Each structure stands twice: as structure tokens, then as C-alpha cells.
Amino acid sequence: MENTYAAAGVDVLKAEAFVGRLKKLSRRPGHERLWAGAGGYASVVPISEFQAVALTTDGVGTKLLLASELDKLDTIGIDLVAMCANDLICVGAKPLSFLDYYATSKLVDHYADDIIKGIAIGCDQAGMLLVGGETAEVPDLYQDKHFDLAGFSMGLVSKNELITGDDIEPGDLVIGVASSGVHSNGFSLARKVVPKSKWESLLTPTLIYVKPVVELFGKPGIKLKGIAHITGGGWRNLFRLKTGIGFAINNPLPEPEIYTELRKHVAQEELFKTFNMGMGLSIIVKKENAAVVIETFTNHNFQAQLVGQVTDQSGKLSVDCKDSSMIISN
Amino acid sequence: MENTYAAAGVDVLKAEAFVGRLKKLSRRPGHERLWAGAGGYASVVPISEFQAVALTTDGVGTKLLLASELDKLDTIGIDLVAMCANDLICVGAKPLSFLDYYATSKLVDHYADDIIKGIAIGCDQAGMLLVGGETAEVPDLYQDKHFDLAGFSMGLVSKNELITGDDIEPGDLVIGVASSGVHSNGFSLARKVVPKSKWESLLTPTLIYVKPVVELFGKPGIKLKGIAHITGGGWRNLFRLKTGIGFAINNPLPEPEIYTELRKHVAQEELFKTFNMGMGLSIIVKKENAAVVIETFTNHNFQAQLVGQVTDQSGKLSVDCKDSSMIISN
Numbered sequence: 001m002e003n004t005y006a007a008a009g010v011d012v013l014k015a016e017a018f019v020g021r022l023k024k025l026s027r028r029p030g031h032e033r034l035w036a037g038a039g040g041y042a043s044v045v046p047i048s049e050f051q052a053v054a055l056t057t058d059g060v061g062t063k064l065l066l067a068s069e070l071d072k073l074d075t076i077g078i079d080l081v082a083m084c085a086n087d088l089i090c091v092g093a094k095p096l097s098f099l100d101y102y103a104t105s106k107l108v109d110h111y112a113d114d115i116i117k118g119i120a121i122g123c124d125q126a127g128m129l130l131v132g133g134e135t136a137e138v139p140d141l142y143q144d145k146h147f148d149l150a151g152f153s154m155g156l157v158s159k160n161e162l163i164t165g166d167d168i169e170p171g172d173l174v175i176g177v178a179s180s181g182v183h184s185n186g187f188s189l190a191r192k193v194v195p196k197s198k199w200e201s202l203l204t205p206t207l208i209y210v211k212p213v214v215e216l217f218g219k220p221g222i223k224l225k226g227i228a229h230i231t232g233g234g235w236r237n238l239f240r241l242k243t244g245i246g247f248a249i250n251n252p253l254p255e256p257e258i259y260t261e262l263r264k265h266v267a268q269e270e271l272f273k274t275f276n277m278g279m280g281l282s283i284i285v286k287k288e289n290a291a292v293v294i295e296t297f298t299n300h301n302f303q304a305q306l307v308g309q310v311t312d313q314s315g316k317l318s319v320d321c322k323d324s325s326m327i328i329s330n
Numbered sequence: 331m332e333n334t335y336a337a338a339g340v341d342v343l344k345a346e347a348f349v350g351r352l353k354k355l356s357r358r359p360g361h362e363r364l365w366a367g368a369g370g371y372a373s374v375v376p377i378s379e380f381q382a383v384a385l386t387t388d389g390v391g392t393k394l395l396l397a398s399e400l401d402k403l404d405t406i407g408i409d410l411v412a413m414c415a416n417d418l419i420c421v422g423a424k425p426l427s428f429l430d431y432y433a434t435s436k437l438v439d440h441y442a443d444d445i446i447k448g449i450a451i452g453c454d455q456a457g458m459l460l461v462g463g464e465t466a467e468v469p470d471l472y473q474d475k476h477f478d479l480a481g482f483s484m485g486l487v488s489k490n491e492l493i494t495g496d497d498i499e500p501g502d503l504v505i506g507v508a509s510s511g512v513h514s515n516g517f518s519l520a521r522k523v524v525p526k527s528k529w530e531s532l533l534t535p536t537l538i539y540v541k542p543v544v545e546l547f548g549k550p551g552i553k554l555k556g557i558a559h560i561t562g563g564g565w566r567n568l569f570r571l572k573t574g575i576g577f578a579i580n581n582p583l584p585e586p587e588i589y590t591e592l593r594k595h596v597a598q599e600e601l602f603k604t605f606n607m608g609m610g611l612s613i614i615v616k617k618e619n620a621a622v623v624i625e626t627f628t629n630h631n632f633q634a635q636l637v638g639q640v641t642d643q644s645g646k647l648s649v650d651c652k653d654s655s656m657i658i659s660n
Contacts, residue, residue, distance in 0.1 A: 009469035043461035101480035132373035139339035
């Protein structure tokens with residue numbers, strides 16, 4: 001059996017088809033009034049002519065199962081907040097509030113406390129308040145130590161701060177911000193191929209990019225034309241920002257050590273279509289803004305660098321990595 | 331083994347203790363700026379001096395397992411929306427947007443479509459738009475047909491519309507609005523004691539009370555002093571509205587047929603502390619407002635009636651039901 005994400009039990013194309021049907025099934029008058037944020041990373045609900053509430057929801061997938069297996073539950077909450085908050089900033093919203101849904105077969109105090117402590121730390125890193133949540137004991141749905149977590153985050157964005165992606169153009173620069181590892185995506189594949197002795201490093205919490213990005217929102221003269229949170233689908237996330245363009249990445253960030261292991265088992269193209277490959281966030285700016293963006297991330301102790309540029313090669317992403325280069329198509 | 335909610339695997343007191351610890355663990359500067367809505371049914375985040383965003387999250391508990399077991403998934407989404415939207419109105423908020431988190435081991439098209447159709451119908455009933463969601467394939471977390479659902483809803487409330495419960499006083503009237511059955515609470519107990527031949531009636535979807543309540547928000551001269559969504563904890567939900575008061579319910583609504591079955595197996599006090607017993611929503615008003623409230627619900631095809639009044643018997647709720655009466659303590 002090949003080592004692909006689909007073979008690991010997650011059929012991305014089928015899921016995308018379902019999301020298409022879902023949109024059709026749920027479409028109603030009123031949907032046309034929603035604002036369109038770049039990449040659809042958040043739902044943007046206008047509450048006046050000038051201001052909107054941005055909303056995201058996400059989970060952490062099968063990273064949960066590794067955390068349970070290793071009895072290490074104090075950082076999975078950071079992942080949960082990260083997945084929601086990093087999506088909010090992609091549309092230009094400032095994250096404000098977080099709610100969690102925590103369901104388990106039987107509430108075990110020290111597990112529950114560890115999970116909540118992680119969520120609280122994540123909220124601190126994202127500058128959000130944990131304002132509510134639901135803790136559900138659902139006997140017989142989850143097995144022994146298993147549980148599920150969903151997060152819900154809310155932020156505000158004003159009309160003139162909304163990131164639409166519309167003004168991205170060939171020649172714009174792509175700034176990459178380093179990830180801490182695989183973050184919270186691709187675990188159905190990762191836990192299949194990575195030996196259990198190295199699982200602990202898979203659990204490294206997802207980085208939360210909110211603070212430098214929100215600082216950049218407020219800087220005069222700086223415009224972030226597009227922000228891609230590199231989640232499920234890997235570098236294909238860049239294509240979400242605008243149609244009709246492409247990307248040439250010739251100076252990728254170094255890959256965290258876990259990727260040395262993953263490269264032993266999974267083909268390179270599959271890796272870039274599933275994982276972040278060292279780049280947790282990508283930011284598109286015009287040339288003149290690049291230095292300030294990199295400097296701001298550096299000041300917040302993130303590694304950031306110019307990784308490439310936007311091209312006119314519609315739907316094509318070229319990567320020069322290590323000793324090879326390749327093209328990823330949308 | 332006795333037929334109580336605790337014996338069925340859900341320890342409400344333990345869960346409440348956890349929520350207490352959770353609040354302590356997550357408490358941060360900024361929490362004091364949140365507005366306090368009656369009963370804590372929703373988190374109310376001010377975005378200006380005059381306006382706030384209200385947020386709720388909830389699931390449908392083990393009602394999911396019955397729906398899976400009976401292969402009837404087209405109404406569980408209504409329950410999900412109901413649990414969130416009915417909570418929002420309790421603080422005076424007008425529901426606007428809904429997001430769902432749907433996690434399953436393996437996406438099966440017709441199950442997924444049925445679930446989403448239910449959510450869309452629920453959103454229509456609540457006057458909300460389904461603006462986003464997360465569909466997660468989490469292999470190995472859920473068994474065969476199992477899945478979990480969490481809902482997140484957002485509404486708006488202005489400062490002068492916020493329901494705080496502060497002005498509730500002895501002598502105020504309690505209006506009860508009929509439920510359709512057990513709604514979405516107490517299923518861990520219900521599915522244990524109700525024979526499988528009658529499970530279909532347990533699945534009757536939760537009523538969504540949004541439209542008449544929002545209409546009442548806008549009526550001049552009408553003030554809803556308190557609204558209790560009767561969920562987990564049954565009639566003890568009334569105590570959430572204000573401390574230092576009690577309730578005398580002498581004219582309860584008729585109990586839907588399913589309760590005839592439940593009464594065979596579960597002691598009466600346990601029933602009232604676990605289920606809604608025919609009253610899905612309770613509204614506290616001053617005497618002069620009662621008729622308009624009842625009329626508005628009736629116009630929307632809900633059964634509503636004067637069921638009792640607020641007393642000065644702190645933490646005591648007396649119920650005259652059928653051939654007996656009893657006191658429920660907070």
C-alpha cells in the first residue's frame with residue numbers, strides 16, 4: 001500500500017466534493033451579503049457597513065490520538081487554538097474570543113485539566129480570551145482515553161482591513177514563516193509512517209502567528225495582500241488566495257528534523273501536498289514591504305525569510321528544494 | 331443499579347466541578363469586561379459601549395448514538411442548531427450565524443448529506459445562516475458509523491436589550507413553552523431505560539424558539555426579564571437566572587407521550603432534574619406582559635401557557651404535577 005494521505009484513510013478530494021455539496025445544501029438568501037476573505041479561511045459576517053465579525057472553527061484531527069497514546073495532553077489545546085486563530089488572521093481579522101467543545105467518554109480530571117491548560121496557553125499566545133465552551137460526557141461514543149476537541153474563534157475586521165487577495169499580482173513577494181514541525185495536519189499519514197519512538201516530536205505544538213501579524217495590521221504603509229495558513233493540503237493552500245496566478249518558491253525555509261524521517265517514507269510531491277514542509281504561514285506583499293514584515297516576525301522570535309514570488313503561471317507552484325525541483329499543480 | 335443520570339454514566343456534579351476549575355484556569359485580565367447575560371447561557375463579548383457579540387457552543391450528546399443506531403440522521407442537525415440558538419436568545423441576542431464541526435471516521439455521502447440538510451433546516455428555523463464549518467475525517471477515533479457534531483452560533487445584542495435577570499422579582503410570572511419531547515438532553519439515561527421499539531420518538535427534533543422570542547424582543551412595552559432554555563439539569567435551569575429567588579409551578583404543561591414511558595423507569599424528582607418534562611423554554615415576565623408573550627408563541631404555533639410564578643423561597647422550586655407535588659432544591 002502506498003504512503004499517501006488517501007491511503008492513510010483521508011480522502012481529500014472526496015471531502016472537497018462534500019464541501020461543495022454542503023455549500024449548495026446550505027445556500028440561502030443572505031449568503032451574498034457575507035464578505036469574501038482571501039482563501040475562505042474565515043466566515044466574515046458584516047454587522048455594519050464598515051465592520052464584520054470573522055468566525056472560524058477547526059479541530060486537530062488525529063493528532064489527538066497520538067496525544068492520548070503518549071499520555072501527553074498539555075499542548076494539544078495550543079494546537080486547537082492555533083488552528084482557529086491562524087485562520088482568522090488570514091482574512092485580516094484581529095482574534096478576540098475562543099470557545100472549545102471537549103467531548104469524552106468519561107471525564108478524567110487530570111486529562112481534562114491538561115487539555116484546558118493548553119487551550120489557555122494557546123489563547124494567551126493568540127491574544128484571545130477563552131470565553132466559553134462545552135464539556136460533554138458522551139458514554140459509548142469515545143473509547144477509553146479517547147476524546148475529541150473542536151475550537152471556535154471570533155475576531156473583528158473592518159472593511160478597509162479585510163484581506164481579499166484581489167490585489168495580489170505577479171512580481172509580489174512570498175515571505176515564509178517557519179513552522180515548528182508538522183503542526184496539526186497530515187497525522188493520519190504521519191502516525192502510519194513515523195516510528196512510535198519519534199512520535200513525541202510529532203506532538204510539538206503548532207505555532208500561533210497572531211501577534212506579529214496583528215502588529216503588522218496596524219503598521220502604516222504596510223499592506224499584507226494575502227496570508228496563507230499552511231494546513232491540510234500543504235502548499236496547495238497558496239492557491240486559495242487568488243485564481244489565475246502561480247508561485248515560484250526558490251528559497252524555502254529549512255525543514256524541521258521530523259521531515260527527514262517523513263522523507264524516508266513518503267514521496268516528495270505527496271509531502272508538499274500534505275504537510276507544511278517547514279513553512280507554517282506564507283505572506284504575500286509588494287517588494288517594498290518585505291523587509292518590515294520579516295523584521296516584525298524576527299522581533300517576535302519567529303524565523304521568517306523571503307522564499308519566492310508570485311508568477312503569472314496560473315495554478316502552478318514551482319519549488320526548488322534540496323537537490324531537486326518540482327511543480328505542484330492546483 | 332438505580333436509574334439515575336449519574337448511574338447512566340454522566341456525573342453532572344463532577345462536570346460542574348470541572349467547569350469551575352476550567353473557569354479558574356482560563357481566567358485572564360479582560361474577562362471582567364465581558365457582559366453577564368442571565369444564566370450564562372451565552373458568552374457576551376462587547377465590541378463597543380453599546381453592542382456585543384454573543385457566542386454559544388454545544389453538542390447533542392448521546393442522541394447521536396440513537397440516530398446512528400436507527401439510521402435516521404436527517405433531524406439531528408436540527409437538534410444541534412436548536413441547542414446553540416435557544417441558548418443565544420436567553421441573553422437577549424438575535425441569532426445570526428452558525429458553524430458546525432462534523433467529525434467522523436470515514437465520510438459516507440448519504441449520512442453526511444442528511445446531517446447537513448438537518449443543520450440547514452435548523453438554521454432556517456432559527457433565522458441564521460450556516461456560514462462555515464469543519465468536516466473532519468478522523469480515522470480510528472470514531473467506530474464504524476459513529477460521528478460527533480458540535481455547533482457554534484453567533485448573535486448580536488445591544489446593551490439595553492441584554493437580559494441580565496437582575497430585575498426578576500417575586501410575583502413575576504413564569505410562562506412555559508411546550509417541548510416536543512426530551513429534546514437533546516438526558517439521552518444517556520433515556521436510551522438505557524426506554525425500549526428500543528420506542529427510540530424513534532426519542533429522536534423527535536428539539537424545538538427552536540428563536541422566531542417568537544426575537545419578535546418579542548422588538549415589541550414596545552414588552553420586557554422578557556429572564557429566559558431559561560431547559561437543557562441538561564432539567565428544571566434546575568430556572569435557578570440559573572437569578573440567585574435568592576424560587577419558583578412555584580402549579581400549572582405545568584402536559585407531558586409529551588415519551589414521558590409516560592420514562593415515568594415507568596425513573597423516579598419523578600430525577601426526571602425533573604434531568605429532562606424538560608414538557609417545558610422546553612421558560613420565560614419570566616411581569617404580570618402585565620404575560621398575555622402578549624403567550625399570544626406571540628401561539629401565533630408561531632407553539633403551545634405556551636402561564637405555568638407558575640417567581641417566589642421569595644430562595645433556591646426552592648415547587649411543582650404540582652399530576653397527583654403529587656414536590657420540591658426541587660438548587
